[in-house]
Amino acid sequence: MLDVEKIRRDFPVLNREVRPGVPLVYLDSTATSQKPRQVLEAMDNFYRASNANIHRGIHTLAEEATASYESARRRIAAFINAAHAHEIIFTRNTTESINLVAYSWGRANLQAGDVIVLTEMEHHSNLVPWQILAAERDLRLEFIPVTEEGLLDLEAYHRLLDLRPKLVAFTQMSNVLGTINPAAEIIAAAHQVGAVTLVDGAQSVPHIPVDVQALGADFLAFSGHKMLGPSGIGVLYGRTELLEAMPPFLGGGDMIKRVELRSFTTNALPYKFEAGTPAIAEAIGLGAAVDYLSAVGMQAIEQYEREMIAYVLERLEEIPGVRVFGPAAEHKGAVASFTMPEAHAHDISQVLDELGVAVRAGHHCAMPLHTKFGIPATARASFYLYNTRQEVDRLVEGIYRVKHIFG
């Protein structure tokens, strides 16, 4: 069991009062998580004691910085059970990770007429890079439909596999519906027709145990800022074989072995894909974040959030008019996107904010999914290991307040 009170003490922002006397109830972790002091201190200590550029320095600070940066990579590799640390490429965020695959693997492997299978519940980050590539290369994009309930239509998926897609790219957890997709099953089926798979782990890696070898994933993309880490750091995991065969993406310092005026040879993995000075302190911060998550235990977090979402859905369903999108609690993470007939999502969010309750409102970078459900925007409350049932109650009070004002 999680000791939530102890955990909360690690998060300085949770002491914040949004206005005098109005404490913060942060229900927007799906957009970005808060950071424990352990993460902030790891970065601050780095800057105050060991800050230096890495890899090419021989002096003490540079050696320390290199060691800390590479140690973070190894711990992050272990966190998702990657077979090798060099399979962890540091990027800015999930979005850059997916673009890296689209630019490098995609341009080297896809030709006119090739099919990419995505889903209707993708975040724009797992749509737009493929749309750009599809336009450039004349590829065909196909989508696994989302059912009314908010699940992927797996029968339709199996029919799409008859098209022999070259790539199947899908989110392991929807940032709107909360749906946890059966990733291992989707990957196994894709592999049977020879497709490469990319898992958008932006929501899954922070909230449930993810084991890339057990999943069989070829690529996994995720962001540090959603899993207690800082902004400015993300990860692309890729299987060695694939990464080795891929051409470089960004060119510059560190990704090369030798440079002449008109030619270069690439460096070994993972450096081949890390051009220029990386987000050093941020990688170190993300290392501290996975240490924190591991110490709490990803299984314990998953379990805690399961109980939380069951309670959230129970409470929201009792409010007349509130419509929550996505599947039943057993298929989803701790995300509740909802609408109310009285008020636009923005207004819900604004009224809640006046009570200190931070929820997000909009299309959550998933416009096609909202279009499918026929709504321009939802309000979204999302939960993490530091949220409590009392905070759910505050949310519910706030929703009644919205009804009062706009009803």
Added chain:
Amino acid sequence: MLDVEKIRRDFPVLNREVRPGVPLVYLDSTATSQKPRQVLEAMDNFYRASNANIHRGIHTLAEEATASYESARRRIAAFINAAHAHEIIFTRNTTESINLVAYSWGRANLQAGDVIVLTEMEHHSNLVPWQILAAERDLRLEFIPVTEEGLLDLEAYHRLLDLRPKLVAFTQMSNVLGTINPAAEIIAAAHQVGAVTLVDGAQSVPHIPVDVQALGADFLAFSGHKMLGPSGIGVLYGRTELLEAMPPFLGGGDMIKRVELRSFTTNALPYKFEAGTPAIAEAIGLGAAVDYLSAVGMQAIEQYEREMIAYVLERLEEIPGVRVFGPAAEHKGAVASFTMPEAHAHDISQVLDELGVAVRAGHHCAMPLHTKFGIPATARASFYLYNTRQEVDRLVEGIYRVKHIFG
């Protein structure tokens, strides 16, 4: 005049002892600068009080985060005198900024046979992206030669302009030789033949006043970490007209206006080029860094470093065998790359480190320049506003120690 003692008190790392009793003498700011507490506190305060994702949130934290992020953009725009804040695109570093131009502007504007003019003193970051593009598009790369003295051969440049290059991309300050190139003159000549210009400002923006409008630069790339800011943040400045005409680079959240399953429309500048959750805290940190630099005054910093390099060269020249690369003090910034006949650059750096003096050793991501000078590696001591003459003396002592050990 700079009050260096006061400045030094702002940099916590300068209290560091590399080993008990051996204080740090940090002479590696060209690789990355140290950070004043004002920058660290700006980021820490953000995480402890206002951390949220930006742009799409209505709650208080999201509004505060958005306001801080956009305020940083405006202050950075003012720092380089950009005409508009939307001309500041946040990237990870100089390297990504240059790659953004190569991928987006380059692929939209360059065709087989087109000429790009670079220089022999470029950092790999301003070589490799063009080599990749040249290989893909069958472009021709030409190089402004570097004279024995370490200056650009401007006569040769004018001859190269007869080739009607489409792009002239060059560093404003060499990270090896310290040479400050006559950027305004190079740009004006390029414009006369209709070429677009890209200035690598990784070294110039931290050390001398840079005014993009006075220079007439079309693009300027620089890194936060070299100018008192954090790792993980860089800037691409681009003129509105050019940026507006360019296709997007990375696809994903925030860079779009509308998304359907198979198509999207792009957002306005600067968001069009900022896909996914940006390095929010890092942008705020860079904002604090430019505030710090502005408060000290870029002119004062330039002046201080001019005096510093004159002293450094004077002291190094008195040591038998030490060969310093690059032009005389009046043409260069505070960078001294040198070799010694007795010892390899690595060994120089290692011995100096034992005395607490941090210098870099290697090719400094400028292999072609080292090849040109016929040396595999140099040791490089570089200086910034927090360095003192006493530290120069420590360097000199260290060099004598190298002679003693290896002589």
Added chain:
Amino acid sequence: MDDLYRELIIDRYKNPQFRGQLDPADITFEDDNPYCGDHIRVDVRLDENNVVTEARYSGEGCSISQASADLLIEYIHGKTLDEVKALTKEDVLDLLGIQLGPVRLKCALLSLKVLKAGAYGLGEATDDLVE
């Protein structure tokens, strides 16, 4: 809270007075806020002296975007085209009478952006119009 949700806004949101479309119209323009999907269209009729005789808005979105559109459209009746072009962010905020953070500001200014893009005859509504 009731500060922001001043009665005026809630009232205009629930009981808009200038909702509708005009056909024909001298100026018609529409656009949306990419961050939230709010959508506004304006239709304006001018007389021979370029004075606004009739105007309406339509679309969907939050109370701030819709109420500010309603207030703005009311306000421009009787104004000249040049006066409309000269409208600023401050005019809209004065009409609303509240303080707004940067994100909600975009909601509030959507109708002004659309209106000015139409008044200037632009192809696209850009943020500069309301800065």
Added chain:
Amino acid sequence: MDDLYRELIIDRYKNPQFRGQLDPADITFEDDNPYCGDHIRVDVRLDENNVVTEARYSGEGCSISQASADLLIEYIHGKTLDEVKALTKEDVLDLLGIQLGPVRLKCALLSLKVLKAGAYGLGEATDDLVE
């Protein structure tokens, strides 16, 4: 300091004992350290039992890379090819007798990497060989 620059290293650097090239050789391989440009080539002769009879290195670089090459090449004389393939990072560090940070470690292990890549007959020397 003199800890790191132990006499042994400085001595081997200044007075190498196994510098040179062999032609013909049964194994020849070369590579460099991308971070600093240090370069090492090794040439090895084997007898009919795959025992090292003669070996030399050449190249340029810092005292650590050159001295560790000199020590390593000395060490492999009389070893079998399988023993050479089984050499590890620890063997090199034992020969040097010093502690090294991650960057200098790459200098120290360059010769081992090159030697093992040659011994295995690989096309490329990768870091796995010395981890």
